Amino acid sequence: MAGVDAFDAVYAAQYAPLVRLAYVTVGSMPAAEDVVQDVFIEWYRRIDQVEAPAAYLRKAVVSRCSSWVRRRILERRHAGTFDQPPVVPPDAGTVAVRAAMAQLAPRYRMALFLRYYLDLSVAEVAETLDCPLGTAKSLLHRGLAHLQAHLEDR
Amino acid sequence: MISEERVAELIRTAVDAVPVEPPPPATFRARATARRRDRRRAGRIWPAALAAAAVVATVMVATVTLPGPSTVPGEESTTYRLPRELAGSSSATTPVSQDPPGRAIALFNQGGHHVVLATDGVTYRRLDLADQLGAALLSPDGLTVIVSDPARTTPHVEVVDLRTGQAQRFSFDPPLAVRPLAWSPNGRRVAFATQVSPTGNSAGPAGVSVLDLDSRRFVQVAEPRPGTAGGLVQAAFIAAGSAVLASAGAEDGCTLRVYQVDPPKPAEPVSVDGPVERCREVVTLAVHPLDTATLVAVGERYGNILRLNFRGDWLAQTRTTPPSIPLSSGDRLLGWSGRDRLYATLGSSVEEFTLEGGYDRVLRFPAVSDGPDLVTAFQLATDLMPETTVSDLSSGGWPWSLRRSAAVAFLLLVVTAAVLVIRRRRTA
Structure with a gap:
């Protein structure tokens, strides 16, 4: 039990x-x-x-x-x-984030999710993605830069 | 630029907006338990499946790799047997090169294929090499077949060992179109009709050459005789193989000439018998086994009439010359049976007849006038006939190679069916 x-x-x-x-x-x-x-x-x-x-x-x-x-x-x-x-219609910010995320490769999306939604450390992100720490840092850096640029444009 | 914290907040907001309704956890536990049961069941099936696969694989490997019966069909009989009636062409299921029949009692052409009949009287095999080359002659002891191509010039003949199915090549120069005519009584030499330019139906003019299987020498013993086209050269060995008695094909007078083999003198026959008045062609001949004189049974054609006549000094052998015997087109002498009887194909049967004209039927050919079962060019291993019994025999079972192939095919069928059944059950 x-x-x-x-x-x-x-x-x-x-x-x-x-x-x-x-x-x-x-x-x-x-x-x-x-x-x-x-x-x-x-x-x-x-x-x-x-x-x-x-x-x-x-x-x-x-x-x-x-x-x-x-x-x-x-x-x-x-x-x-x-x-x-379904169910809840998203607001404008959510739509913008989803659109920006959709332009990223799945691995970038996973890294951003782990880091900013689950609040994992960079080391934990690297372990979860089964990649070197440097790779995780690079994924996060580029993914964040993409979102910042995309969301700033709006 | 928008800050990292703001991006994180936007991400959390966007992701939180994704509605998720977790199903009851008991659902997953139930599915996990069911999957575990399936795996356990599969685990129980595996040993049985592996055991069955191992058995099937073992049987298949053994069937394919293990040698066939230890004795070949023709060697299984201690006494030789002939069937009262030859089987149809469907009995010759595999070629000699694949399933050698062992010692053979007969060789014949059936439905366009050369077929040997083993001495067990039930094993028929196609002589595949003869089917390729065109002409074949069975040795008197039934162990060997000479095969050659009479339709084109080649530099060799083949000797097939019926115990192994292997062919041995004997070469000569220059290339000739050759048709085997006769084996010497001791099986050491073979006489051939030879042509520098083949005439298609291998009718004359043709010379006669002798191949010595021991020394591998191939020598011409008789020159072609001009004006003898249209008939086949006939020949037989005499004097224990040291001389050849030959006719020159469709030669008026049906002259028989004796040629020396050691050394050969192709232009100078040692002796000449003939011409015979009104005789147009020698169609078959068989030399009497008596060593002290040359006595010959000769099938002669007079216009459209064929008769079997006897030549030689029969009076000196304290008996009168046997009476002439009528023949039909296609009848051929197969050899002597002792000193008073002859084997011959007469119509659709093989007969043993006495010099006085009495007949005993030895065997019948399939009762057809055409088609794949029609038997022609029948030959008999006459040395074996004294120890041969004739009885009602049906053709033998499948040869080993076919049985093996059938076994493998059957096992594959069973495995395929089993796989299909298992897959169907799983999907059900």
Whole structure:
């Protein structure tokens, strides 16, 4: 039962951010939900072996999203545009940020999300993206510069 | 420029606007448990599947790589057998080069293919090399076949060993169109009709040459005789193979000449028998096995009439010359059976007949006048006939190579069917 409780607790805390991470990366809500749900199922199968569930889940989501993007299945289907999430119509600032993010490559989007939404350190971003620290810094620097230029223009 | 903090705030706002509705966590736990069960089930299936695959692979590898039966068909019989009736062409399922039949009792042409019949009386094989080259002659002991091309000039003939299926090449110079005529009684020499320029149907004029299989010498023993076109040269060995008795094809008088082999004197026959009045062509001949005199059974054509006559000093052998026997077109002598009987193809059968004219049927050809089962150019390994029994035999089963191929095909079929069934169950 301890495993069930732990699962429920982590699930409650991490599901939404991870779906958003996946959505920012792949640009499709159904695909993002599929990725995150599969990751949670895989984690539950080996829940006893995973010491840091949040980091494990983040890395797994990034890895699966990268695979999806690499296979270009999602890119062909969604062609660099974000599905418009239903229910709440976005304000002008949100639309501008989404438009600016959509112009970035998925890896830049992931780096910016991890750094500025999840408040991870640059080192944690590098670990999650499974890349050197310098690469993570470069991704963040260029991604931020792009957003700053894009949002300033508006 | 917009600050980093402002960008972060905008990002958080934009991402928070993405609505996410988490499904109940129990759903994921249930799916994770179900997937674990599937994997366990798959884990149980794997050992059985691997074991089955190992068995199939072992059987297939063994079937393909293991040698066939330890004895070849023609060597399985301690006594030789002939069927009362030859089987149809469908019985010759594989070629000699692939499945050697061993010692053969007969060689014939059936439906355009050369076929050998093994001494078990049931194994038929296509003599593929003869199908390529055109002419073949079975040795008296049934172990070897001479194969040559009478339709074009070549610098060699092939000798096929029926126990191995392998062909050995014997070369000569200059190239000639050659048709095998006769084996010497000891199986050491072969006489050929030879032409510098082939005449298509290999009818004369043609010379006679002898190949010595031991020394590999190929020497001409008789020159072509002019004016003998239209008929096939016939020849047989006499005097234990040291001389050749030959006719010159469609030569008026049906003269038979004896030529020396050691050393050859192609222009000087040692002796001459003939001419015979009104005789136009020698169509077949068989030399009596008696060593002390040359006695010959000769198929002779007089206009459209064919008769089997006997030549030589029969009176000196304390018997009168046997009476003439009528023949039909296509009838050929196959050899002597002892001193008083002859084997010959008469119509659609092989007969053993006495010098007095009595007949005993040895075997029948398939009862057809045309088509793939029609048998022509029948030859008999006459040395084996004294130990041969004739009985009702049906053609043998599939040869080893076909059985092997069929086994592999069957196993592949089973594996494919199993894979299809498994995949269908999974998708269901």
